[in-house]
Structures are given as structure tokens and as C-alpha cells.
Amino acid sequence: MMDLNDIFKNNISVYSLIESMSEGVIFITKQGTIIQVNKRSNELFGYTDKELIGLSVESLIPNRFKNKHKSHLTNYFSSPKARPMGHSYSPLSGLKKDGSVFPLEISLSFINTSNEVIGVAFITDISARTKAENELKKRNLELDAYAHTIAHELHSQLNSIIGFSQLLLNDDELSDEKRRSFLEMIEGSGYKMNNIISEMLLFANLKKEEIKKTELPMKAIIDEAINRISLTETNIASISIATNFEPSVGYGPWIEEVWYNYIRNAIKYGGNPPKIEIGSSKGENGYNKFWVKDNGLGLSSDQCNLIFVDPHKLGTGFVKGHGLGLSIVKRIVKKLDGQVRVESTPNQGSIFSFYLPTSISD
Known part of the structure; x- marks a missing residue:
């Protein structure tokens, strides 16, 4: 096997430059055998010094790309030139020693020696x-x-x-x-x-760094949200609100917006007349659950999966009532380190909920 140290022994500055590069640099024969790498290559692929020497370059390629790689290697050495590999709609991936895969970019070049042509791959982790x-x-x-x-x-x-x-x-x-x-x-x-x-x-x-989380006076926030809804809407609904709410932290004006959207949707899509329950329950892992229950037609499991992700796929009836409000709700709660959820069965109403942390994280 050819030792590239022989090539660099009279040009130490070039070898030192390659060793110090932020890109991985791998030297291979036309058969695909790795004959030298720099320190960064070992770091990228999770190998220790000298472990890669002697391995096939295919050891660094995910299985699904190996067949194509063989033909690419043959084609490259038949007419070597400096060029990039891959393109935006066909990204490249590298295989680490531990089996994990990561996205990368590769630029190819070559060195003519007295014995053979050596391929050089410059590798950048683009994770x-x-x-x-x-x-x-x-x-x-x-x-x-x-x-x-x-x-x-x-x-x-x-x-x-x-x-x-x-x-x-x-x-x-x-x-x-x-x-x-x-x-x-x-x-x-x-x-x-x-x-x-x-x-x-x-x-x-909605910028997380601009707000200060505090313990929320949830009952007062809900009252403010309901006051924002027109009397025409609230007068037709029966709204039952729990006396006490589980403690949680967040940002009051944003949480008022969450309740406003949930309650308005419950009125609009509740039964005839709408019967709405508002309450909370203890959660797990440092979170509490807050919910609005309605007596409407409910949602299928597919609709439940889509409603916060892409409400447009639910049909025009849902877009009109849910799209804007639930986009805002999801974004607000996510910014407050919480999560949203909907539980529903067709013809049995829905429970729209959100989870908030019980205390301010460090």
C-alpha cells in the first residue's frame, strides 16, 4: 500500500495544512482503499487515529448508496478532475462507525504520483x-x-x-x-x-426572549378571554368554568389568546345549544393540563392528527373556524415550552387542551 507520508515528507507545510483543515480529507486509491486521512476525518466518522487506513471507502457510505458509489468511483478515476459531488435534490450522507448517518458535502480532486492517481475527497458535515x-x-x-x-x-x-x-x-x-x-x-x-x-x-x-414567565392567575385570564367574545356568541352557550385551576407558569397575554381561540371554537362547533366545560387536571413530568370540552360533532382520528398541523386538509368548514386560531395556539404554547392536544370521537364532542410547565425551568 502506498504511504502518502512519502509524498508529503518533503513538503511538511502542505501536510500540516491538510491536518489542520476544518474539512475532512480522505485519500483513496482507484480501488476505493483509504490510504490516508486527516484528523478531522476521524472526528467526522467517529474513528480513532489510523483506524480508517486500509478500509474501503464504502465503509463510510450508507448501504442504500453503495451500489451507485462503485460506478461513480470507476467513472471518476477514468477521467479524474476537481469537482463537487451531489446536488441539492440528491444530498449525500456519511456513515459513522456507530452506524449513525449524517448529511455531508464532498468535493473531489486528485494527485498524480509516479505510480498511480490518488483520489482526494474533501468532506464537510452539513448537519x-x-x-x-x-x-x-x-x-x-x-x-x-x-x-x-x-x-x-x-x-x-x-x-x-x-x-x-x-x-x-x-x-x-x-x-x-x-x-x-x-x-x-x-x-x-x-x-x-x-x-x-x-x-x-x-x-x-412571538419571541420567547421578550417575555417573562410568571405564575398564571388562570381563572382571571379565562374571564378576560370570555369578555372579548361577543355577547351574541356567549349568550347562546352554556359555559361551565372550574372554581380552581392547577398552578402553572407562562405569559398571561399569550395564554389569554389560547383560551380565547379555544372557547370561540367550542362555541362555534359545539352542539345546539353549545355546552362548554373549562377546567384543568394534574399532569405528569412537571406539566399540568388545561382544557375546553364541547358537545359538538367531534373529529375523526385523522382529523385530530391534522388539525394543528395542517387545518386546510380538513375542509373549508374547518379552515374558516379553526385554521387561524389553532395556528396561533400551537405557536404560543410551543414558545412557552408546552404542547397542544385534541381528544375527540365523532358525535361525542371534543376536548382541546394545552399543557404548561408547573414551574419556571432553569
Whole structure:
């Protein structure tokens, strides 16, 4: 086997440079045998010094890529040149000694020696970048869904305002009672639009570092949330609120928004008339559960799985009522180190809940 130290012994500065690189550098023969690596390569793949020497480069490739790699290796050495491997829609992966896989980028080059051509692979671990890109994609999907829901909600309320305004302007024979009724509907739509805009601003400014968690006066927060809901909605519902709530910590204005959305959804999708129960129960692992129970038609298991993730897939009826509110609820509770959940059975109502920590974590 050829020892690359012979190549570098008269050029120590080059060898030292390769050893100090932040990229992994692996030297291989055209048969794919590893003949030298730098320190970073050992770190990337979880091997100790000299362990990689003599192994096939396929030892560092996940099984699903090994067959393709053989042909790639042959093709490369038939016409070696400096070039990158892989592309954005076909990412590369490396296999560590412990069997775990990580995303990487590889640039290839070569060295002509008196005996043979040596392939050189420069390897970069892109785990952090891949994670950031995936989070960005997820965030963009969330924002797309959120924007769609916002547009739907605002469009609905604007149509109501425009429609009733046209009736008032064009029908001179409307009774005072009808005029007042239409004006009240316009006013109601205006309030709803104002709430939507407030929720947009809240959604846009959810930054964990900007808030200070405190113990929550939950009963008072629920009362404030209900006061924000129009009397037209609350008067048709029977709302039962527990006297005491389990202690928890969070940020009051955000939790009020959670209750506001949960309770409004319960009124809208409750039975006829809506019967709503609001309470809490002790949880596990330092969390307590807070919930809103309704007597509505309920949800299937598939709908339960989708409603916080992608409410648009539930159909237009659910998008209109749930999409905006539950997007906000999920984001708020996640920012407060909690989680959301829905339990439901068709024709037996639903329980929308959220879990909050019982104390402030260090």
C-alpha cells in the first residue's frame, strides 16, 4: 500500500495544512482503499487515529448508496478532475462507525504520483445547515398556511361589511329595525377584523426572549378571554368554568389568546345549544393540563392528527373556524415550552387542551 507520508515528507507545510483543515480529507486509491486521512476525518466518522487506513471507502457510505458509489468511483478515476459531488435534490450522507448517518458535502480532486492517481475527497458535515434549512422549510409552510387562513378570514368579514353596506345604501325602504340590524352586523364584522389583525401582530411578534414567565392567575385570564367574545356568541352557550385551576407558569397575554381561540371554537362547533366545560387536571413530568370540552360533532382520528398541523386538509368548514386560531395556539404554547392536544370521537364532542410547565425551568 502506498504511504502518502512519502509524498508529503518533503513538503511538511502542505501536510500540516491538510491536518489542520476544518474539512475532512480522505485519500483513496482507484480501488476505493483509504490510504490516508486527516484528523478531522476521524472526528467526522467517529474513528480513532489510523483506524480508517486500509478500509474501503464504502465503509463510510450508507448501504442504500453503495451500489451507485462503485460506478461513480470507476467513472471518476477514468477521467479524474476537481469537482463537487451531489446536488441539492440528491444530498449525500456519511456513515459513522456507530452506524449513525449524517448529511455531508464532498468535493473531489486528485494527485498524480509516479505510480498511480490518488483520489482526494474533501468532506464537510452539513448537519447544522440541513437542520436550519428543514426548519426554514417548515416555517415557510406554516407561514403559507397562516397567510391563506388570514386571507380567508379577512375576505369573509370584508364581504359581510360590503354586502350589508350596499343594502343600506341602495334600499331606501328598509325599516329602522333592519337598518340597525345591518349596522350591528357591520360592527360585528369590524370587531372580528380587528381581532384578526391583533392576532396577526401577536403571531408575528412571538419571541420567547421578550417575555417573562410568571405564575398564571388562570381563572382571571379565562374571564378576560370570555369578555372579548361577543355577547351574541356567549349568550347562546352554556359555559361551565372550574372554581380552581392547577398552578402553572407562562405569559398571561399569550395564554389569554389560547383560551380565547379555544372557547370561540367550542362555541362555534359545539352542539345546539353549545355546552362548554373549562377546567384543568394534574399532569405528569412537571406539566399540568388545561382544557375546553364541547358537545359538538367531534373529529375523526385523522382529523385530530391534522388539525394543528395542517387545518386546510380538513375542509373549508374547518379552515374558516379553526385554521387561524389553532395556528396561533400551537405557536404560543410551543414558545412557552408546552404542547397542544385534541381528544375527540365523532358525535361525542371534543376536548382541546394545552399543557404548561408547573414551574419556571432553569
